[in-house]
Amino acid sequence: MAKAIKPTILVVNDDGITAPGIKALIEVMQEIGQVIVVAPDSPQSGMGHAITIGKPLRLDKVDLYEGVEMYKCSGTPVDCVKLAVNVVFQGKKPDLCVSGINHGLNNSINVLYSGTMSAAVEGAIESIPSIGFSLDDFTLEADFSATKKYIRQIAEQVLNHGLPQATLLNVNFPNTKDIKGIKICRQANAKWAEEFDERLDPHKRKYYWLTGVFQVNDQGEDTDVWALEHQYASVVPVQFDMTAHHAMSFLNSWKFND
């Protein structure tokens, strides 16, 4: 009997290649496939879909975990995916792209700000089945153990069934040992209400720290916010056609002069 060929799995993140979250994700992916890691050499949280245009990129092999081919990249999470596809895989695409596990939630509107999710979006743009994983714990001491069986199941389902074209998954976990199960959700309507912390530097010049409060404007029980509040893992299918199709007829009613 021929030995089954293991799927190739690209692992990326935004917290940097030494983060505990990516180590946990690598461990799960090693159970089901051949893992190649391309991750930022420094933390890239909040980098969204940024790419590096004005300066060159470094990509260097590193040897952190036994039996895992790993590269650190000087760029953003999206740069990592682009370099992985073009330089590391040389156009031969991986069977799966997983991003995370992020230290901190990427539910709701955070999908826009998150480097973790933007890396997964970039994987999907490259027609690779892609998933972003995040846990509701910002600390370096975050405990990812309860998430692992769900991550494995979700990754296996994606490998078995594929995903609809131009669609990826945004998976978020509550910070509990007792995850109740998985809910397929929509992105909740929520936003950050910023509160800039204004300070003076030693030279008496002002500077600002960005802080904020997460505001949920959505009572729905079909949202990722609801699922996480009720101790479920939330799975949101994500697409990257930003067109507001529902607004077309309204705009077409406007009159413009030549």
Place this chain on the structure above:
Amino acid sequence: MAKAIKPTILVVNDDGITAPGIKALIEVMQEIGQVIVVAPDSPQSGMGHAITIGKPLRLDKVDLYEGVEMYKCSGTPVDCVKLAVNVVFQGKKPDLCVSGINHGLNNSINVLYSGTMSAAVEGAIESIPSIGFSLDDFTLEADFSATKKYIRQIAEQVLNHGLPQATLLNVNFPNTKDIKGIKICRQANAKWAEEFDERLDPHKRKYYWLTGVFQVNDQGEDTDVWALEHQYASVVPVQFDMTAHHAMSFLNSWKFND
């Protein structure tokens, strides 16, 4: 007769506060409202929806153009909008947020990578009617003169009619003196095919420049790519609910074990 109160207009960009494109946009906006500029102190192209988390932000008043209140910001285009709303406007929102005019197109998938468009998205998240403007010319010598009458009309329409909730506009102009008119479009299905330019530094270490070719996989005549190719200005309504609603039932058919 009471004097009509002019609308307040926040102007932002991603090419930096000294770019010719933002000067052109300021000139148009001064015709219709009271302009306040908050723009990056350095070029921020390709920054997408990045925000600055790990370091503080600077925001300093500058005096570049007569009669215009202007601030330069050390952060990303999205940071600029957040600081504008919270520190400059102190929660009293502007009537309109315009971003650009970008030196280079932001049509199709570029809406994800573009700092110009992400600033407009952030404006919309803040419930401010928002528009991003871009011209198909990357150079500093770009000629924005033909775009001005369209920019004014589109801005006035948005001020008069408003926009549907959580919707903004992505406006792109062809690089021609003879713009044929305005087309309401959807985002074309296209992507960048990367071609990394591998080089050796003086110490014989490899580095990479990100380059690429824009690949359009869309024959539709209702897209922004089609409109621009045919010398029309493209107007795409944009929304930021990334949920792939069409994929819900497929995902709900998956079986997970407890």
